[in-house]
Amino acid sequence: MSNGHWKKELESEELLKIIFDYAGRITIENNLDRLLLLMADMGRDMTVADRCTLWLYDEQMDELWAKVAHGAHGMKEVRVPAESGLAGYVYQTSEPLVIEDAYQDQRFHADVDHTTGYRTKSVMVIPLKNKQNQTLGVYQVINKLTREGLFTPQDVRNLSLAASYTAQALEAVLMNTEMEEAQKEIIFKMGEIGEVRSKETGAHVKRVAEYAKLLAIKSGFSEEEADLIKVASPMHDIGKVAIPDAILNKPGKLSEEEFLAVQEHANIGYHLLENSKRSILKAAAIIAKEHHEHWNGKGYPEGLSGKNIHIYGRIVAVADVFDALATDRPYKKAWEMKRILTHFKMERGKQFDPTLVDVFLENLDGFLQIKEKYEDDRTK
Ligand code: C2E
Ligand code: SIN
Numbered sequence: 001m002s003n004g005h006w007k008k009e010l011e012s013e014e015l016l017k018i019i020f021d022y023a024g025r026i027t028i029e030n031n032l033d034r035l036l037l038l039m040a041d042m043g044r045d046m047t048v049a050d051r052c053t054l055w056l057y058d059e060q061m062d063e064l065w066a067k068v069a070h071g072a073h074g075m076k077e078v079r080v081p082a083e084s085g086l087a088g089y090v091y092q093t094s095e096p097l098v099i100e101d102a103y104q105d106q107r108f109h110a111d112v113d114h115t116t117g118y119r120t121k122s123v124m125v126i127p128l129k130n131k132q133n134q135t136l137g138v139y140q141v142i143n144k145l146t147r148e149g150l151f152t153p154q155d156v157r158n159l160s161l162a163a164s165y166t167a168q169a170l171e172a173v174l175m176n177t178e179m180e181e182a183q184k185e186i187i188f189k190m191g192e193i194g195e196v197r198s199k200e201t202g203a204h205v206k207r208v209a210e211y212a213k214l215l216a217i218k219s220g221f222s223e224e225e226a227d228l229i230k231v232a233s234p235m236h237d238i239g240k241v242a243i244p245d246a247i248l249n250k251p252g253k254l255s256e257e258e259f260l261a262v263q264e265h266a267n268i269g270y271h272l273l274e275n276s277k278r279s280i281l282k283a284a285a286i287i288a289k290e291h292h293e294h295w296n297g298k299g300y301p302e303g304l305s306g307k308n309i310h311i312y313g314r315i316v317a318v319a320d321v322f323d324a325l326a327t328d329r330p331y332k333k334a335w336e337m338k339r340i341l342t343h344f345k346m347e348r349g350k351q352f353d354p355t356l357v358d359v360f361l362e363n364l365d366g367f368l369q370i371k372e373k374y375e376d377d378r379t380k
C-alpha cells in the first residue's frame with residue numbers, strides 16, 4: 001500500500017453512496033459468509049482503509065473469530081481468546097480505539113499478521129452492538145490509505161453508526177444459522193435412535209411453537225427469548241420416538257402400565273438433548289423434561305411444583321395441552337372450545353401456572369388465529 005499511491009478522504013457524497021450501496025445489499029443477504037464479507041467491504045471502503053476484519057464473539061469458546069476477508073488468505077477463519085489483542089480489548093471495554101502504529105501498542109498481538117504475512121500499522125476498532133446494547137463483536141479496520149495514514153474521529157463516528165445499523169441484519173442471519181445448525185444436530189440425534197416416527201409432528205409442533213411464543217410475549221418476555229422458546233418447543237415430545245407405536249397410537253385409553261411407559265418420554269427427550277452446548281437445544285432439553293409437570297406438584301417426571309418448574313416448561317405445558325385438546329388424537333376426538341376453556345379455568349393453579357392461564361384466556365383470539373392458520377387435514 002505504501003508506494004506513494006495515497007488515497008484521499010471521501011467526500012460526503014461518496015461516503016453516502018457507499019453506505020446506501022452496501023446497506024441495500026446487507027439487508028437482503030441471508031448467507032453468513034457473504035454478509036460478513038459485505039460488512040467487511042463496507043467498513044474498509046467507508047474509512048479508506050486497506051483491510052477490514054469483522055470479529056464476532058463465540059460464547060461457547062469465549063473467543064473472537066473472524067473470516068479474514070481481505071488479502072491473499074481470502075476467507076480463512078482465525079480465532080483469538082476474547083481478551084486478546086486490540087480486538088479483545090475493545091470487545092471487553094466496548095469503547096472505540098484508534099491506534100497510530102499497532103506495533104508500538106502492547107495490547108496488539110501480531111499473531112494474525114504472522115499467519116497472513118501482513119503488516120498492520122494504523123488500526124481503528126469499533127464495538128458492534130445490537131439494539132439491546134450487547135456487544136456482538138468488533139469491527140477492525142487496518143491501515144488507513146491516506147497520506148496521513150491515521151483514522152479520524154469522523155471515521156469513528158461513521159463506522160460506529162454503520163455498525164449499529166448492520167448489527168440487526170447480522171443478528172438475524174446469526175439466529176438463522178444457529179437454527180439451521182440446531183436443526184441439523186437434532187435430525188442427527190433422531191437418526192441415532194434409528195427410527196423417526198411420530199404421528200404428531202408437522203402441524204402440531206408448529207402450533208405448539210406459535211402458542212408458546214404468544215404466551216411468552218404476552219407474559220413479558222423479550223422477542224428474542226420468545227423466539228428461543230418458539231424454536232425449542234417443537235422438540236418437547238422428541239422422547240416419544242422411543243415409545244412403541246402400539247402404545248402411542250392405541251385407539252383407546254391406556255392401561256396404567258402403558259401410561260407409565262409413555263411418561264418416560266419426558267426423561268428420554270431430556271437425555272437426548274441435555275449434552276448440547278447450543279442454547280436452543282439446552283432450552284429444548286428443559287422443555288422436554290418439564291412440560292408434563294403440574295403447578296400443584298402432581299405431574300411427572302419429578303413432581304415439581306409452582307415456580308420450581310422452569311417457566312419454559314410451564315409455558316409449553318399450556319400450549320401443548322391446548323393443542324392436544326383442540327385436535328383429534330388417536331385416543332380422543334377434539335373437544336369443543338367451550339369445554340376446553342372450562343378445563344383451563346378448572347385447572348388454573350392445579351395443572352397449570354395460574355398466571356399463564358390468565359394470559360391464555362386474555363389473549364384467546366390470538367390462540368384461535370394460530371389454530372386457524374395451522375389447521376391440518378388430519379385433525380378435521
Ligand atoms: P398428547 O396427546 O400430546 O397429550 C398431551 C397432554 O394433553 C396430556 O398429557 C394431557 O395433559 C393433555 N390431554 C390430552 N388429552 C386429554 C384428555 O382427553 N383429557 C385431559 N384432561 N387431558 C388431556 P399426558 O396425560 O401426560 O399424556 C402424555 C401423552 O401420553 C399424550 O400426549 C399421549 O401421547 C399419551 N396418552 C395419554 N393418554 C392416552 C390415552 O388414553 N391413550 C393413548 N393412546 N395415548 C395417551
Ligand atoms: C490478534 O492477533 O490478537 C488480533 C489482532 C489484534 O486486534 O491485535
Ligand code: SIN
Pocket residue numbers: 219311314353355356
Ligand atoms: C414469569 O415467571 O416470568 C412470569 C410467568 C409466571 O408467573 O410464571
Ligand code: FE
Pocket residue numbers: 236237265291292
Ligand atoms: Fe409430552
Ligand code: FE
Pocket residue numbers: 236237320
Ligand atoms: Fe405434544
